[in-house]
Amino acid sequence: MQPEQAQATDVDLLHAVARGDELALGSLYDRYRVILFGLLMRILNSREEAEDVLQEVMLQVWRRAADFDEQRGRPFTWLVTLSRSRAIDRLRQLGARQRLADSAAQNSPDEASDAVKDTLHSEQREIVQRALAELPEEQTRILILAYFEGLTQSEIATRLTTPLGTVKTRMRSGMIKLRELLGERIKSLR
Amino acid sequence: MAHQEYQEMLAAQALNALDPGDELTLEAHLQSCAGCRSQLSSWEDTAAGLAFAALEARLLQPSPQLRGRILQAIHSDARALDRTKEAAEGADSRASNVITLQQREPRRWILAQTWGAIAAALVFVVLGASLFVLWNQNRAARRELGRLSEQVRESQQQLAQQREAIEIVASPGTRMTELVGTGEMPGANAMLAYDKGGRAILMAKGLPPPPEGKAYQLWFIAGGRPLPGRVFATDTSGAGMLSDHVPTEALNAAVFAITLEPKSGVPAPTGAIVLKSGS
Numbered sequence: 254m255q256p257e258q259a260q261a262t263d264v265d266l267l268h269a270v271a272r273g274d275e276l277a278l279g280s281l282y283d284r285y286r287v288i289l290f291g292l293l294m295r296i297l298n299s300r301e302e303a304e305d306v307l308q309e310v311m312l313q314v315w316r317r318a319a320d321f322d323e324q325r326g327r328p329f330t331w332l333v334t335l336s337r338s339r340a341i342d343r344l345r346q347l348g349a350r351q352r353l354a355d356s357a358a359q360n361s362p363d364e365a366s367d368a369v370k371d372t373l374h375s376e377q378r379e380i381v382q383r384a385l386a387e388l389p390e391e392q393t394r395i396l397i398l399a400y401f402e403g404l405t406q407s408e409i410a411t412r413l414t415t416p417l418g419t420v421k422t423r424m425r426s427g428m429i430k431l432r433e434l435l436g437e438r439i440k441s442l443r
Numbered sequence: 444m445a446h447q448e449y450q451e452m453l454a455a456q457a458l459n460a461l462d463p464g465d466e467l468t469l470e471a472h473l474q475s476c477a478g479c480r481s482q483l484s485s486w487e488d489t490a491a492g493l494a495f496a497a498l499e500a501r502l503l504q505p506s507p508q509l510r511g512r513i514l515q516a517i518h519s520d521a522r523a524l525d526r527t528k529e530a531a532e533g534a535d536s537r538a539s540n541v542i543t544l545q546q547r548e549p550r551r552w553i554l555a556q557t558w559g560a561i562a563a564a565l566v567f568v569v570l571g572a573s574l575f576v577l578w579n580q581n582r583a584a585r586r587e588l589g590r591l592s593e594q595v596r597e598s599q600q601q602l603a604q605q606r607e608a609i610e611i612v613a614s615p616g617t618r619m620t621e622l623v624g625t626g627e628m629p630g631a632n633a634m635l636a637y638d639k640g641g642r643a644i645l646m647a648k649g650l651p652p653p654p655e656g657k658a659y660q661l662w663f664i665a666g667g668r669p670l671p672g673r674v675f676a677t678d679t680s681g682a683g684m685l686s687d688h689v690p691t692e693a694l695n696a697a698v699f700a701i702t703l704e705p706k707s708g709v710p711a712p713t714g715a716i717v718l719k720s721g722s
Contacts, residue, residue, distance in 0.1 A: 286505055
């Protein structure tokens with residue numbers, strides 16, 4: 254990453270990408286590859302699939318950067334949302350999660366060798382995981398099912414054999430509590 | 444739906460967890476509610492925070508080769524060759540790539556498009572079906588109107604005939620002649636009333652409705668020569684009424700008869716006499 258790009262804000266980088274600056278896209282990738290790859294691995298449970306989706310996401314960013322409007326959202330949220338969306342779509346295409354689990358089991362030796370030390374991400378992970386730990390377990394479970402497995406409220410209700418109204422209430426309560434616990438730190442997450 | 448209900452959907456929408464029906468409902472509301480769009484953006488920040496919960500204690504990273512593959516991919520991307528051209532593309536082509544309202548997650552946007560397309564198709568089908576139903580109802584209504592109009596016309600005609608019959612019967616010098624069924628129609632009979640001017644009214648009963656293409660025709664037989672009168676039909680009760688005019692030559696010495704003839708009437712009788720007056 255070039256020095257000036259290391260100091261650039263996410264919005265600056267996206268504007269540069271929108272102008273066709275390939276190095277700016279590389280900088281964005283360097284900045285977010287760990288969190289995005291971790292998210293994709295959590296959803297897809299497969300290194301091959303996660304890398305494939307991450308490449309798709311970055312290509313999408315390259316093509317759509319000009320359409321990003323910082324008035325309507327944060328770059329980090331946009332990147333995470335794009336990644337999660339692509340991963341959930343891929344998960345559904347692949348169908349059986351068991352297949353992915355099998356695939357992941359084959360890949361696990363490689364993952365260990367790719368572990369990286371990242372103080373910032375480790376701290377942010379701690380913040381979010383501590384917040385989740387303070388939520389009632391049934392609320393956390395519903396948020397996890399929705400976020401990482403892409404289940405709708407009805408699907409969660411079926412999965413947990415819980416009334417739909419209860420799922421809705423717990424999901425909303427969980428999100429409200431999570432927002433309270435994260436507070437202003439949400440804006441520093443990236 | 445109350446505004447609060449939309450607001451209560453926002454957190455779930457940020458997680459993409461709304462069921463399709465709720466999602467469509469909320470998407471429609473978001474089009475016109477900047478407040479909810481702003482709140483949704485805030486909820487999406489919270490949801491994005493969950494990504495950190497995915498991280499393992501030992502952070503993973505993609506293979507070193509991935510960065511090169513990505514940069515190679517964007518370098519060779521056709522759009523990289525002419526981004527100005529892309530910017531000039533129409534709104535329609537942009538719409539397929541742009542998250543227009545806010546930084547929406549593509550799956551949701553595509554889902555909304557898909558549901559939008561399905562909804563549009565359903566609306567089209569429903570509209571088409573509704574139009575077909577309305578068209579059919581209109582046709583039925585027109586048929587009914589035509590039938591009722593015909594009934595009214597017939598009733599008016601009958602009323603006019605009855606008035607005329609009363610006038611004729613009440614006129615001084617009116618003659619009344621009874622016609623009785625022949626061997627063809629032994630149970631039928633009719634009464635013919637005609638005034639001095641020749642205005643005549645025939646009231647028949649016991650005559651079965653004529654077959655298809657046939658009608659009863661009145662004859663004035665004067666001097667052994669049948670003079671054609673008008674044709675008429677009877678209803679299912681066997682009753683029928685006819686207004687006619689007795690020819691001058693038949694006013695004083697005539698035999699009246701009724702035959703079954705072609706519907707349009709004939710100048711000379713061809714069918715058997717079913718009713719006949721005495722001489």
